[in-house]
Amino acid sequence: MMVADVFSTSLSLVMPPRSLASLAHALTASPDLDGALVALGECLAELDRGASVALIHYDARRDMLRDRYTPVGAQVHRTSIETTFDHLPEPVRARILAGGPFLDVTDRSADYARLCGFATALDGGVLALRGLRVEGQLGAVLALYEPRKIFGTRTTERIAPAVALFDLAYARISERDAREEAVRTLEDVTQRVHGEYVRKLSVLEAELREVRNTPRQVTAFHSAEAIALQADAARAQEEMRRAGRKAELADQQLASAVGQLEQAHIELHRRSEALRQRTRTLYLVDRALSLDAETTDARTLVDALLALVGDDMQAQRCSLMLRAPEPDHLYLAAARGIAPNIVEGMRIRIGEGVAGRVAAAREPLLVQDVREASQHPLLRDQYFTTGSFISFPLVYHDELVGVLNLTNRAQRGIYTEEDVERVRLLGLVISLIASRNGLPQALLETLHAR
Known part of the structure; x- marks a missing residue:
């Protein structure tokens, strides 16, 4: 199975894409910790209605676990537990203080679940703890108690992406408070x-x-x-x-x-x-992988991937070039806002022009001021109106897949090094999808069939 198949399958098993995207939006817009906890509780209810989650505040000066915050519906209930942190075993305390993923306390889940304020299940349950750090110090402990399962994926594994987003939101809210x-x-x-x-x-x-x-x-x-x-x-x-x-x-x-x-x-x-x-x-x-999972038509998939990157980078003019079957050539697979005399399927030789040079060097090209880069042939194009552009090579397993070009940023904006790093991740996903689906050859067949 290809890497994209494994990643896409595991993502769908862990968290539904729409639930994860809506949770990210809710955490970003949340004005306080209560709102973030309610959003996390709703996400957990969608995955496992039998599981419970609670946030326990850690008092570093007294080394105590004090206030317990539990999302119940649209409200957060506050209780006081007032227990010392050293009730937990030393290995568990060290893992919690370091932060990171959930840590199971399977051996004594019932005892520690009561310590954290959970009502233990009759048929047993599993308690998992995760430390939330702020400014390098432990700020709280996130506790998740779920019924014991014989078959199926653990709830802690399925909700891990949502908890990672909540960890970022908790740090932001704590610093603001x-x-x-x-x-x-x-x-x-x-x-x-x-x-x-x-x-x-x-x-x-x-x-x-x-x-x-x-x-x-x-x-x-x-x-x-x-x-x-x-x-x-x-x-x-x-x-x-x-x-x-x-x-x-x-x-x-x-x-x-x-x-x-x-x-x-x-x-x-x-x-x-x-x-x-x-x-x-x-x-x-997530959107790019969803397009890969939902779309079988090569033309639709290529246009959708280019629109996804172009809209995110505010590029009024963008193009995607893929490797042609002829040696040392690329062909225009999809474009938006290009000159009328440029048609899809046209070839360029690797090493010639901006895209050809980027393909040959396999290194991204960022030009912020075209007046300082007059040697680039793209400057002779009357449709190039802004002062910067990005040309990025698409490489997968050391094989050239194509080149992505972004120009004419909205409101005459200037691309920066941070934009190049953002395109790098998206370009890797596009390279993976194009290679897995054989898009260069499949799209050429579609163009010849017209």
Whole structure:
């Protein structure tokens, strides 16, 4: 069986593509942890209604498992378990602290299931635990309890892709909550320091006014009393100076903290964008494999794969060239937005033109500013209107399959190195599908039959 058959079959057995895509969308749009847990619980209910899942918060300072969050329908129930983490065996604790996939505790599932707040099944069940890490530290433990099965795939294996998406969402939500808590704490400290400063300053100003308004009757004071009064005034002025200095330091600390929060917000946005890109890439791979599983017509499959990549990369003009039966030639298999005089099936020699050079070198070509790359023949094409393009070789098992070309990005955008890496994954999937289905030869037969 080919790699694509195994991957497609295992993906369909593990998670339905539509359920996985809808879960990814729900986790991305979820405003808090409750919404993410409800989405995960609904996904688990679709796979196994007899299984239960719970999120247990880990208190690192006290080394305790504390609050338990359980999705029930559209709500999340909170309970307190207050148990120390060392109740679990040392090997189990080490695996949970390291994060990663689910860990079965089959030998004592009943005892640990009760410890995690699950009602054990009469005919027995299996408990699996997974650590969720935030900033390199354990933040929570995800516990899944399922009925014991004699036949069929374990629920932990089927829901593994959904749990991986939930892990990313949990990290994003935890970082956002930590940032908001830091903002609230900083505001409380700043208000308390400022209030104390204002109070002390008011007291000192009142004492100073009292001293200044006292009539100067030198004859009425003993020399020692006059010296003591002067010392009190000097102390009051010194305390005012120190209070002002403390206020300046507080303002400086506040400005520094605001700067750190801004950097944290930028980093959080970057990570959220990375999560969105990963979710989008997972959807595209799933969609490409679904097209392979659902489509038998070579023409329809090639057009659909090109449209999938072109729409994702916002390419108003794109083309897919496949290996021709003639030695050292490629032919145009599918295209969108090309010049009217270019027809499907036309050949180019490997080593000539942009696509030919990329095919010969088997290395992707990224041009961000065509004015700095005037040697490329593509520049003489009047339909090339934007300032950058990507030409990517499709290689499978060290065999050249074809070349993918993307130009004219919408809104005159510029392709970057990150776009090349994104095309690299999609190009690998297209190469696999084209090789497995024999698309170069099958499509040529379709073109000759016209």
